[in-house]
Amino acid sequence: MRYQFKFRLYRRKFGRSLTTNHGNWDIREGIILRLTDETLRVGWGEIAPISWFGSETLEQALDFCRQLPAEITDEIIFSIPDELPACQFGFESAWEWRNRGNEENIITLNSSLLTPNSLFYSALLPAGEAALNQWETLWQQGYRTFKWKIGVDAIADELEIFESLIHTLPASTKLRLDANGGLSYEEANLWLWTCDNLKANAEIPLEIEFLEQPLPIEQFQEMLELSMSYKTAIALDESIATLGQLAACHQQGWRGIFVIKPGIVGSPSRLRKFCQQHKIDTVFSSVFETAIARLAALQLAAELSRNNRAVGFGIDHFFEQEETWLQCLWNDL
Numbered sequence: 001m002r003y004q005f006k007f008r009l010y011r012r013k014f015g016r017s018l019t020t021n022h023g024n025w026d027i028r029e030g031i032i033l034r035l036t037d038e039t040l041r042v043g044w045g046e047i048a049p050i051s052w053f054g055s056e057t058l059e060q061a062l063d064f065c066r067q068l069p070a071e072i073t074d075e076i077i078f079s080i081p082d083e084l085p086a087c088q089f090g091f092e093s094a095w096e097w098r099n100r101g102n103e104e105n106i107i108t109l110n111s112s113l114l115t116p117n118s119l120f121y122s123a124l125l126p127a128g129e130a131a132l133n134q135w136e137t138l139w140q141q142g143y144r145t146f147k148w149k150i151g152v153d154a155i156a157d158e159l160e161i162f163e164s165l166i167h168t169l170p171a172s173t174k175l176r177l178d179a180n181g182g183l184s185y186e187e188a189n190l191w192l193w194t195c196d197n198l199k200a201n202a203e204i205p206l207e208i209e210f211l212e213q214p215l216p217i218e219q220f221q222e223m224l225e226l227s228m229s230y231k232t233a234i235a236l237d238e239s240i241a242t243l244g245q246l247a248a249c250h251q252q253g254w255r256g257i258f259v260i261k262p263g264i265v266g267s268p269s270r271l272r273k274f275c276q277q278h279k280i281d282t283v284f285s286s287v288f289e290t291a292i293a294r295l296a297a298l299q300l301a302a303e304l305s306r307n308n309r310a311v312g313f314g315i316d317h318f319f320e321q322e323e324t325w326l327q328c329l330w331n332d333l
């Protein structure tokens with residue numbers, strides 16, 4: 001099969017800047033692509049790299065798109081090199097979209113995604129003290145799983161805010177802590193010890209679901225050891241940005257949680273195969289993509305999620321007016 005290939009660069013500003021241990025992030029840039037086959041069926045895809053997280057850069061993705069002919073084949077789509085995981089995802093998901101014979105209007109399709117059942121979504125709280133003021137709005141919107149970024153400020157301050165947060169959040173809340181690899185070994189021990197203690201004392205009604213990526217990627221052995229020393233679960237995120245890294249960590253004995261960002265992990269077909277074969281405990285998570293990549297990512301999450309874990313796509317409040325924005329882009333293409 002041959003496909004007409006078109007692509008377009010997009011830029012969108014976050015409603016408010018996103019703060020993690022990697023720094024501040026204000027503008028999301030990516031590529032929307034369209035494949036049209038010989039029978040005029042259309043498939044949409046999105047390349048949304050995060051190079052500081054382990055994918056290719058936007059420039060590399062653009063170079064790849066620019067060197068392609070206007071007409072491409074299955075062979076091209078399924079032989080994109082592993083160095084371009086966000087491209088693998090973008091092209092393959094466009095191929096799958098078209099292959100599903102999805103004829104719905106893209107905007108209608110997206111509207112249903114914009115009003116998700118928030119029970120199954122994890123909402124990202126702002127870092128620092130701002131979390132204390134923000135959770136309630138999200139709770140009213142129906143969110144019951146929250147993620148809070150740590151490793152951003154001094155640990156003493158964060159532990160203090162954490163103390164307030166857990167005494168404020170209602171019972172039946174699940175709280176995820178995400179350090180983005182920003183803790184020292186001692187700090188990671190302190191956080192895990194604190195979480196284990198809370199559980200043991202049983203005075204806190206909420207559940208600390210897991211601590212995400214406490215240490216930098218290079219300290220895999222330490223994280224493996226921590227995962228065996230504490231009751232609080234640990235999830236790997238940065239360590240398993242791409243499918244190759246994911247397979248390597250699994251092979252080295254990781255049996256904790258895997259946070260998968262479909263947008264940058266690589267080929268969806270190979271991800272499917274791996275998850276089904278090894279039955280790993282997964283959490284699916286956003287790369288602040290538009291509704292196009294989100295649709296493909298949520299499809300994968302629906303197929304491959306186990307253990308009833310909320311997906312990390314509760315980020316709509318970060319972008320404003322997504323529907324209008326997509327409509328503009330759509331008209332433009």
Ligand code: MG
Nearest residue numbers: 178180212237
């Ligand atoms: Mg994370």
